[in-house]
Amino acid sequence: MGIFKQREREIFDLMASSSEVGGSSADYETMMSTSDVELLKRAWRNEKAAPEILQYEGALVERAKEQIELVEETIEDYVENGKDPLLVSLYQMDLDRTQFLLRSYLRVRLVKIEKFMFHNLKSEEAERRLSEQERVFATKCADDLVKHFEETVLLKLPENYQSVLKQSQISEVDDMVPQPHLDTFVVCRSNNFVSLNLYEEGESPETVEMERGDLYFIRYKIVKGAIESGQIDLI
Amino acid sequence: MAGQTDPHISLFSPQEVEFMAEDELVEIVPNMNMEQLNFISGDFGLFIPQIPTKVPLWLAVALKRRGKCSFRPPGWMSVDNLTQILEAERESQSTFQALPFSYVEIARLLFDHAHDDIPDKYMVRSLVEDIRDVRLHKLETNLGSFQGTSAVKISNVSAMEVNIVRPFVRRALEAFYKHDKPEADVGRDTRSSRQQREANNEPRRPLRQR
Numbered sequence: 001m002g003i004f005k006q007r008e009r010e011i012f013d014l015m016a017s018s019s020e021v022g023g024s025s026a027d028y029e030t031m032m033s034t035s036d037v038e039l040l041k042r043a044w045r046n047e048k049a050a051p052e053i054l055q056y057e058g059a060l061v062e063r064a065k066e067q068i069e070l071v072e073e074t075i076e077d078y079v080e081n082g083k084d085p086l087l088v089s090l091y092q093m094d095l096d097r098t099q100f101l102l103r104s105y106l107r108v109r110l111v112k113i114e115k116f117m118f119h120n121l122k123s124e125e126a127e128r129r130l131s132e133q134e135r136v137f138a139t140k141c142a143d144d145l146v147k148h149f150e151e152t153v154l155l156k157l158p159e160n161y162q163s164v165l166k167q168s169q170i171s172e173v174d175d176m177v178p179q180p181h182l183d184t185f186v187v188c189r190s191n192n193f194v195s196l197n198l199y200e201e202g203e204s205p206e207t208v209e210m211e212r213g214d215l216y217f218i219r220y221k222i223v224k225g226a227i228e229s230g231q232i233d234l235i
Numbered sequence: 236m237a238g239q240t241d242p243h244i245s246l247f248s249p250q251e252v253e254f255m256a257e258d259e260l261v262e263i264v265p266n267m268n269m270e271q272l273n274f275i276s277g278d279f280g281l282f283i284p285q286i287p288t289k290v291p292l293w294l295a296v297a298l299k300r301r302g303k304c305s306f307r308p309p310g311w312m313s314v315d316n317l318t319q320i321l322e323a324e325r326e327s328q329s330t331f332q333a334l335p336f337s338y339v340e341i342a343r344l345l346f347d348h349a350h351d352d353i354p355d356k357y358m359v360r361s362l363v364e365d366i367r368d369v370r371l372h373k374l375e376t377n378l379g380s381f382q383g384t385s386a387v388k389i390s391n392v393s394a395m396e397v398n399i400v401r402p403f404v405r406r407a408l409e410a411f412y413k414h415d416k417p418e419a420d421v422g423r424d425t426r427s428s429r430q431q432r433e434a435n436n437e438p439r440r441p442l443r444q445r
Contacts, residue, residue: 037276041255049246067275086301087269093297094274100254185408187389187397208386215397217387217404219412235397 036063037098042233044105049187049234050227051220052180053112053120056131064102071095109134117142118165118177182221187235189215194231196222247398256340256394257293262307265298292341296348306345306352311335314355317362324369329377331370331391339367339395374400378407385412
């Protein structure tokens, strides 16, 4: 058929180990051959489990959108030409599944943006992780919220308490801004052998070592870097 | 809304856990001819009668429901293997036997849609249920023995089981961590501990930091 531009192949060897006992679902040593759907699933899972917003996978989203549009057109084609309805419904199912992943991924990010609106706009690191549209959305949302608060409540309070970001003028930091709770515990699985520092700088340097395929309940802060580099997945 | 579960109950809804498990490959034996399927998620096929082939679980179930194939139950689902695993689970109080990560979901879907393809299906079903019970019970009793650490290793726990205990274990470990931490904070200045206090705008905690 060759209609579809599959970016990566060799999916089956990777997934073949998944129905065996104790296997992990993709061989990350050959990560470049992982399918887009697998990558999207991983991004979706990580995003759902992480307390803060993660790096936006722009390229992946674009590719997924392209493939979805392609399949939608093909399905329309098939229906018009009276192709076997079984085939059509199977393609439709695959399409639905991919669409669900994409939509849920974007929605989870939106929920996090709304939750930590001011924090995301303040912190440069977080802002870098948003996509262009997300940034626009966050700014507009924040502006609206500030306006709303000011008009309904803040301007009616005594002068020292009118800021949206600070409890009062004497606060040294923006303490009205909710921040993501980075010390929360998450479940993760390692893809490689990895050794991590359990505590922060200056404290007792205990490490935890993870073999490939181990499951751990662990503090998010500890694994944050490893998630970004793809060595660890959140479950 | 596509997949927005209340994170206070559990991170993933059971349907979402099943969704993730549905990408696992299983073996089927088609009874008809069909061309290769070029899905976004991969290429599957050709489908030739009596020739076994591997497809994702969701596709297998869809084909089975339309009467187009039969299942080959995975190797781990035999009565012998499951009996062995059940005994081993019962013997050890603290370790879990190695089972496929999505064994609960796979077994469930197979029982629901393809029970006639499973030899000794009643035996297999009751074994799987027993294994589930023993493991869950083990998880519950082990939860009582947590201490204040930053990392807990849980080997061979399956997806569904992780999802069930996750909210409780999270809160328990977080509480441990919070109570262990203030000893290290004594040396820090007040500003950072104030920041920590204010940063807790997330789910209401019954315990507040000083």
